[in-house]
Amino acid sequence: MLKAGTSKSVQEEVTPTASSSKVPSAGSSESSAGPSKTKTGGDLKAERMRKLKDLHLKRNEARKLNHQEVQEEERRAKLPTNFEARKRRAEWILEDEDRRTKCEAEGDDYDRVKLLNVQADELERINRLKARKKNPDEGFSTYEAATARQYKRLVTNMKVDARNYEEEKEALGEEAFYAGKDTLIHGLHKDKPENIDRMVQDLEKQIERREKYSRRRTHNDEADIDYINERNMKFNKKLERFYGQYTSEIKQNLERGTAI
Numbered sequence: 001m002l003k004a005g006t007s008k009s010v011q012e013e014v015t016p017t018a019s020s021s022k023v024p025s026a027g028s029s030e031s032s033a034g035p036s037k038t039k040t041g042g043d044l045k046a047e048r049m050r051k052l053k054d055l056h057l058k059r060n061e062a063r064k065l066n067h068q069e070v071q072e073e074e075r076r077a078k079l080p081t082n083f084e085a086r087k088r089r090a091e092w093i094l095e096d097e098d099r100r101t102k103c104e105a106e107g108d109d110y111d112r113v114k115l116l117n118v119q120a121d122e123l124e125r126i127n128r129l130k131a132r133k134k135n136p137d138e139g140f141s142t143y144e145a146a147t148a149r150q151y152k153r154l155v156t157n158m159k160v161d162a163r164n165y166e167e168e169k170e171a172l173g174e175e176a177f178y179a180g181k182d183t184l185i186h187g188l189h190k191d192k193p194e195n196i197d198r199m200v201q202d203l204e205k206q207i208e209r210r211e212k213y214s215r216r217r218t219h220n221d222e223a224d225i226d227y228i229n230e231r232n233m234k235f236n237k238k239l240e241r242f243y244g245q246y247t248s249e250i251k252q253n254l255e256r257g258t259a260i
Contacts, residue, residue, distance in 0.1 A: 094162060154202070 080086070103110040115123070169177045172188055179185045227233035 090162060097162075157202075 099114075100110045103113055176183060176185055176188050227236050
C-alpha cells in the first residue's frame with residue numbers, strides 16, 4: 001500500500017504532464033490552419049506570368065511611341081528652319097483678310113477698327129521695330145548686290161493671295177505648278193488682267209525711279225583745277241551750280257586781269 005504523502009506527490013507529477021499534453025494540441029491546430037492562408041506554387045507562378053505579360057505590353061507600347069516620335073522628329077528636320085514662323089504668319093494673314101472682308105461687308109474702316117484693339121505702347125514698339133528693320137538705299141556696290149537688292153525689294157512689295165495660290169495649285173496639279181526642266185507648261189498658265197496691270201505699274205515705277213539716279217561722272221583731266229581735295233571739289237561744284245550764273249562775269253574779269 002502507498003502512503004498518503006506518496007499518492008499526493010504522484011498526483012502532482014501527473015497534473016503537469018496533462019496540461020503539457022494539451023498545449024501541443026492547440027499548437028497543432030494552429031499549425032494545421034496556417035498553410036491554408038499561404039499561396040501555393042501555382043498561384044505564385046500565375047501572378048509572375050501576369051506581371052511579365054504587363055511588362056511586355058508596356059515595353060511594346062513604349063517602343064511604338066518612340067518610333068512615332070522618331071518619325072515626327074525626322075519630318076520636322078526636313079522642314080525649313082523658319083517653317084513654324086511662316087506657318088503662323090500665313091495663318092495670321094488669312095485671319096486678317098477674313099476680318100478685313102467682314103469689316104468691308106459691314107461698311108466699317110478696317111484700319112480704324114484694328115487700331116482700336118491695339119494699345120499705344122504696343123503700337124510704339126511695333127513702329128520702332130519697323131524703323132529698325134527699314135533698310136535704306138546703300139547705293140551701288142556691285143551688279144550682283146544691286147540685282148539682289150532689287151529682287152528683295154520686288155518680293156517684299158509683292159502681295160501674295162494665299163487662296164488664289166492654293167486654287168491654282170489644285171487646278172494645275174503639283175507637277176505642272178512646280179514645273180521642272182522636263183515639264184511642258186505651255187498653255188497651262190494664263191495671267192489675269194489685274195496681274196498684268198500690276199506688273200505694268202511696277203515697271204513704270206521702276207523707270208521713274210531709275211530716271212532719278214545719276215551715274216558717276218568720270219574725271220576730266222582737261223578741266224581747271226580749282227580745288228585742293230575731293231571735298232573742296234564737291235563744294236566748288238555746288239557753289240557753281242547755285243551761284244555760277246551770277247558770278248560768271250566776275251570770274252572772267254579776274255581771269256583777264258581787268259577786274260577793278
